Amino acid sequence: MERMQQIVGRARAAFKSGRSRPLEFRIQQLKALERMVQEKEKEILAALKADLNKSGPSAYSQEILGVLRELVTAMEKLPAWAAPQHVKKDLLSIRDEAYINYEPLGVVLVIGAWNYPFVLVMMPLIGAIAAGNAVVVKPSEVSENTAQLVAELLPQYLDKDLYAVVTGGVPETTELLTLRFDHILYTGSSSVGRIVMAAAAKHLTPVTLELGGKSPCYIDKDCDLAVACRRITWGKYMNCGQTCIAPDYILCDPSIQGKVVENIKATLKEFYGEDVKSSPDYERIINKRHFKRILGLLEGQKIAFGGETDEASRFIAPTILTDVSPESKVMEEEIFGPVLPIVTVKSVDEAIEFINLREKPLALYVFSNNKHLIRRVISETSSGGMTANDVIMHSVVPNLPFGGVGHSGMGAYLGKFSFETFSHRRACLIKDLRLEVVNKVRYPPGSMEMMHL
Amino acid sequence: MERMQQIVGRARAAFKSGRSRPLEFRIQQLKALERMVQEKEKEILAALKADLNKCGHNAYSHEILGVLGELALTMEKLPAWAAPQPVKKNLLTMRDEAYINYEPLGVVLVIGAWNYPFVLVMQPLIGAIAAGNAVVVKPSEVSENTAQLVAELLPQYLDKDLYPVVTGGVPETTDLLTQRFDHILYTGNTAVGKIVMAAAAKHLTPVTLELGGKSPCYIDKDCDLAVACRRITWGKYMNCGQTCIAPDYILCDPSIQGKVVENIKATLKEFYGEDVKSSPDYERIINKRHFTRVKSLLEGQKIAHGGETDEASCFIAPTILTDVSPESKVMEEEIFGPVLPIVTVKSVDEAIEFINLREKPLALYVFSNNKQLIKRVISETSSGGVTGNDVIMHFFLSTLPFGGVGHSGMGAYHGKHSFETFSHRRACLIKDLKMESTNKMRYPPGSQKKVDW
Numbered sequence: 087m088e089r090m091q092q093i094v095g096r097a098r099a100a101f102k103s104g105r106s107r108p109l110e111f112r113i114q115q116l117k118a119l120e121r122m123v124q125e126k127e128k129e130i131l132a133a134l135k136a137d138l139n140k141s142g143p144s145a146y147s148q149e150i151l152g153v154l155r156e157l158v159t160a161m162e163k164l165p166a167w168a169a170p171q172h173v174k175k176d177l178l179s180i181r182d183e184a185y186i187n188y189e190p191l192g193v194v195l196v197i198g199a200w201n202y203p204f205v206l207v208m209m210p211l212i213g214a215i216a217a218g219n220a221v222v223v224k225p226s227e228v229s230e231n232t233a234q235l236v237a238e239l240l241p242q243y244l245d246k247d248l249y250a251v252v253t254g255g256v257p258e259t260t261e262l263l264t265l266r267f268d269h270i271l272y273t274g275s276s277s278v279g280r281i282v283m284a285a286a287a288k289h290l291t292p293v294t295l296e297l298g299g300k301s302p303c304y305i306d307k308d309c310d311l312a313v314a315c316r317r318i319t320w321g322k323y324m325n326c327g328q329t330c331i332a333p334d335y336i337l338c339d340p341s342i343q344g345k346v347v348e349n350i351k352a353t354l355k356e357f358y359g360e361d362v363k364s365s366p367d368y369e370r371i372i373n374k375r376h377f378k379r380i381l382g383l384l385e386g387q388k389i390a391f392g393g394e395t396d397e398a399s400r401f402i403a404p405t406i407l408t409d410v411s412p413e414s415k416v417m418e419e420e421i422f423g424p425v426l427p428i429v430t431v432k433s434v435d436e437a438i439e440f441i442n443l444r445e446k447p448l449a450l451y452v453f454s455n456n457k458h459l460i461r462r463v464i465s466e467t468s469s470g471g472m473t474a475n476d477v478i479m480h481s482v483v484p485n486l487p488f489g490g491v492g493h494s495g496m497g498a499y500l501g502k503f504s505f506e507t508f509s510h511r512r513a514c515l516i517k518d519l520r521l522e523v524v525n526k527v528r529y530p531p532g533s534m535e536m537m538h539l
Numbered sequence: 540m541e542r543m544q545q546i547v548g549r550a551r552a553a554f555k556s557g558r559s560r561p562l563e564f565r566i567q568q569l570k571a572l573e574r575m576v577q578e579k580e581k582e583i584l585a586a587l588k589a590d591l592n593k594c595g596h597n598a599y600s601h602e603i604l605g606v607l608g609e610l611a612l613t614m615e616k617l618p619a620w621a622a623p624q625p626v627k628k629n630l631l632t633m634r635d636e637a638y639i640n641y642e643p644l645g646v647v648l649v650i651g652a653w654n655y656p657f658v659l660v661m662q663p664l665i666g667a668i669a670a671g672n673a674v675v676v677k678p679s680e681v682s683e684n685t686a687q688l689v690a691e692l693l694p695q696y697l698d699k700d701l702y703p704v705v706t707g708g709v710p711e712t713t714d715l716l717t718q719r720f721d722h723i724l725y726t727g728n729t730a731v732g733k734i735v736m737a738a739a740a741k742h743l744t745p746v747t748l749e750l751g752g753k754s755p756c757y758i759d760k761d762c763d764l765a766v767a768c769r770r771i772t773w774g775k776y777m778n779c780g781q782t783c784i785a786p787d788y789i790l791c792d793p794s795i796q797g798k799v800v801e802n803i804k805a806t807l808k809e810f811y812g813e814d815v816k817s818s819p820d821y822e823r824i825i826n827k828r829h830f831t832r833v834k835s836l837l838e839g840q841k842i843a844h845g846g847e848t849d850e851a852s853c854f855i856a857p858t859i860l861t862d863v864s865p866e867s868k869v870m871e872e873e874i875f876g877p878v879l880p881i882v883t884v885k886s887v888d889e890a891i892e893f894i895n896l897r898e899k900p901l902a903l904y905v906f907s908n909n910k911q912l913i914k915r916v917i918s919e920t921s922s923g924g925v926t927g928n929d930v931i932m933h934f935f936l937s938t939l940p941f942g943g944v945g946h947s948g949m950g951a952y953h954g955k956h957s958f959e960t961f962s963h964r965r966a967c968l969i970k971d972l973k974m975e976s977t978n979k980m981r982y983p984p985g986s987q988k989k990v991d992w
Contacts, residue, residue: 358983483626515939532597
C-alpha cells in the first residue's frame with residue numbers, strides 16, 4: 087500500500103514541479119515513446135506472442151502500427167490541440183478575450199486490458215502525456231508478458247517519476263483505486279467498470295470507461311454475401327474473437343443463414359488453411375479460465391462449423407452456431423471468443439427490436455446495399471459506434487471518437503478526443519477595467535423598467 | 540418508491556416511443572417552455588421572492604433573462620447542433636461516409652439547487668430536451684416555493700410523460716437515485732456530489748456535477764481599485780452571497796487592504812443605501828440552518844464592516860473581514876453568504892501558492908491592469924473557469940463551457956455544451972461492399988512483407 091502511495095505521490099510531486107506543462111517536454115516524451123516502439127519492436131512482438139499467440143504480422147498491424155500513427159499524430163497536432171480556443175463573443179463581451187484553455191488535469195490513471203495489452207495502455211498514455219499530465223499505468227496482469235515488458239521499458243525511455251508503471255492483480259488494483267487521481271481511463275468489463283466508477287466517486291475523479299457488450303451484426307438479404315462474410319470473418323476471428331468491438335453475433339433472415347455459413351467457412355479456409363491449429367495467424371484464448379467459459383457456451387448448441395478445442399494449448403477452433411435461441415447462454419454475455427452465433431430474424435424490424443431489447447453495445451454492424459436501411463438501423467438503435475458494410479473499421483478512422491454508451495461505457499478517446507478527455511477545458515474571460523459605465527445596468531439599485539428594455 | 544419507479548418508467552416508455560426524436564417536436568417543447576416563462580413571469584418572480592427575498596429586478600436578470608436567452612439560442616441553433624458532423628477522411632476512408640451522429644441518451648435526471656432555483660433546473664432541462672431526451676426534474680426542496688411552482692407549471696406546458704417533475708427531500712432523492720438514468724446532472728455541494736456519483740456508478744450512468752469551492756479573488760496593486768471593488772461587491776453580495784461562483788475571499792497586498800475595504804463600503808452604500816435591511820435589492824439567507832452556519836464563521840474575526848444579523852428574517856448584513864488567518868473556519872469551507880474575508884499576501888507568487896494549496900475552485904478571479912500577470916495566474920493555477928478584471932461574467936457567455944474541475948465538479952454545460960453533454964456522440968462509418976481488393980492487405984494469411992509495404 088505504501089509503495090502505491092509513494093508511486094502516486096511521486097507522480098503528483100513531479101506534476102506539481104510543472105515540467106510536464108511545456109509542449110516541448112511533452113513532445114520530447116512522445117518522441118522517446120516512438121523510439122521505444124521502434125527499437126523494441128522485437129521484444130513487444132515476442133511478448134504478444136507469448137501472451138496471446140499473436141503472429142508477427144497480426145501483432146504489428148493490430149498493436150504497433152496504430153501506436154506509431156497515434157504518436158505521429160499527437161506530436162504533429164499537439165500545438166494546435168493545446169492552443170487556446172477562442173469562442174464567439176456576444177454584445178456584452180465584444181471587447182473582451184474569451185477562450186477555452188486546455189489544461190492538464192494532474193495525475194491520470196490508465197488501466198489496461200489483456201486482449202490488446204500493448205495498444206490499450208499505449209493509446210491512453212499517449213493522450214495523457216500529450217495533455218500534460220503525469221500518468222500511472224496499470225497494465226493487465228492477465229497478459230503478464232506484456233505487462234512485465236511495459237514495466238521494464240517505460241522507465242528506460244520516459245521520465246521515471248511522471249510516468250510510473252504499477253503491476254499486479256486484483257489486490258494491487260484495488261489498493262491503487264483507493265488513491266486519488268484526476269482522471270481514470272479503464273478498459274475492461276462492465277462489472278469492473280462499476281467498481282472503478284464507485285472508487286472514483288470517493289474522490290470525485292472523472293472517468294472514461296471503455297467497456298463491452300454484445301455487438302450485433304445484421305446481414306440484410308440485399309447485399310454481397312461473399313464480401314460481407316469475408317469482412318465479418320476477419321473481424322470476428324481476429325485475436326481469437328477477443329476484441330471488444332468484434333461482431334458478437336449475427337442477425338439474418340433464415341433463408342440466407344445457410345449461405346452465410348458457407349461463405350464464412352470458405353473464408354476461414356482462405357485465411358487459416360485446412361488445419362487452423364497450425365496456422366501461424368490464428369491466436370489462442372488468453373487463459374484456462376476464459377477457455378472453459380467459452381467452451382461452456384457451446385453446450386446444447388447446433389454447431390454448423392468448428393467446435394474443436396484443445397485445453398492444453400487453449401485452442402478453440404473458429405466456430406459457427408446456427409438457429410441459436412435468444413435465451414441461450416451464448417446470447418447472454420459478451421462471448422469474447424471465436425464462437426459466432428446466428429440468430430434468425432424475419433425482418434429488419436425484428437432485428438432492430440431484438441437489438442433494442444438488450445443493453446447498448448460498444449459497436450453495431452449492418453450489411454446492406456440499401457443505404458436507407460442502414461440509416462434506419464442507425465437511427466432506431468444506439469451503440470458506442472458503428473460500421474456499415476464492414477466491421478471494426480470505425481475504430482481506425484482518425485477523427486472519430488472511440489467509446490461506448492450505457493453499459494458499454496462512457497467518454498471516448500483516440501486522437502484529439504484523447505487530448506480532450508485528459509484535459510480540463512477552462513472557460514476564460516479577460517475583461518479590462520475600463521468602460522465601467524456599461525455595467526451600470528447590472529448594479530443595484532435596480533428597477534424593472536431597466537430590465538424590460 | 541413505487542411512485543418514483545412509475546414516473547421514471549413512464550418517462551422511459553415515452554422516450555422509447557420515439558416522439559422526442561424529431562427536431563420539430565423538441566423545438567415545439569422549447570417554444571412551450573418559452574411561453575411558460577413569458578406567461579408566468581409574475582408567478583416565477585413571486586416564488587423567488589418568497590424563497591430568497593429576490594426582488595423583481597434581480598430575479599428577472601439572474602433567473603429569467605438567462606433562461607429566455609438560452610431558449611432562443613437553442614431553438615435557433617438546434618438544427619446545426621443536431622446535424623451529423625462529417626469528419627476529415629484519409630486515404631483508407633476516401634470512398635466512405637464518416638461522421639459523428641448526435642443521439643439522445645434516453646432518460647436524463649436533473650437535480651436543481653436552491654440558490655438559483657429556477658434557472659438551475661431550467662438551463663439543464665433546455666439542453667436535455669434539445670438533445671432529444673426524456674427528463675426527470677428534481678428541484679431543490681429547500682427553495683420550496685419555486686419547487687412547487689415548477690411542479691405545477693411544467694405539466695401545463697410540456698409533454699407530461701416525457702418531462703415529469705419529482706418533488707421531495709432527501710428520502711425522495713435517495714429513492715430517485717436508485718433508479719436507472721442515462722445521464723444525471725446535479726448542481727449542489729461536493730459531499731452530495733460524491734453520493735450522486737456513487738449511486739450513478741451502480742448503473743454506469745455518466746454524470747455532470749456542478750459543485751462548489753472557495754473561489755479566490757486576487758487584487759493586484761496595479762489596478763483601478765474603485766472599479767475592481769465595485770465589480771467584486773456586485774458579484775459577492777448578489778443573492779446574499781449564495782452564488783456558486785461568487786468571489787469567496789480576497790487575496791491582496793496588506794498595503795491596499797484598507798483601500799479595498801473603503802471602496803467596497805462605498806459601493807455597498809451606492810447599491811443598498813444607508814439601511815441595507817430595507818433595500819429591496821438585498822436578499823436573505825435561504826433558511827435558519829444556513830443563517831446559523833454563516834453567522835458562526837464570524838466568530839473571532841476582525842469585522843471591518845457589517846456583521847449585523849437578524850435571525851427572524853435570516854438577514855446578514857454585507858460583511859468584510861480583514862487580516863483573516865488562513866487557518867480560520869471562514870477559510871475552510873465555501874462561505875455561501877455575504878461575508879468577505881480578506882487574506883493578505885505579499886506577492887502574486889504567494890497568492891498563487893495559496894490558491895494551489897487548496898482544492899480547485901469553481902471560479903477564479905484576478906484584477907490587474909497587467910495582462911501578463913493575469914495570464915500568469917491562469918497558467919499557474921486551475922479552476923472551473925476564470926474571469927479577469929470582473930467576476931461572474933464567464934458564466935454569461937454561452938459559448939464558454941460552464942463547469943468545475945476536481946472537487947468543484949466534472950463536465951460542463953450551457954449553450955451547445957449542454958446539447959453535447961446530453962447527447963451520445965456516435966462514431967459512424969458507412970462503407971460499401973465494393974473495392975474488396977483493397978482489403979487484401981489486412982486478411983490472413985499474413986506476412987511481414989504485407990505489413991512492411
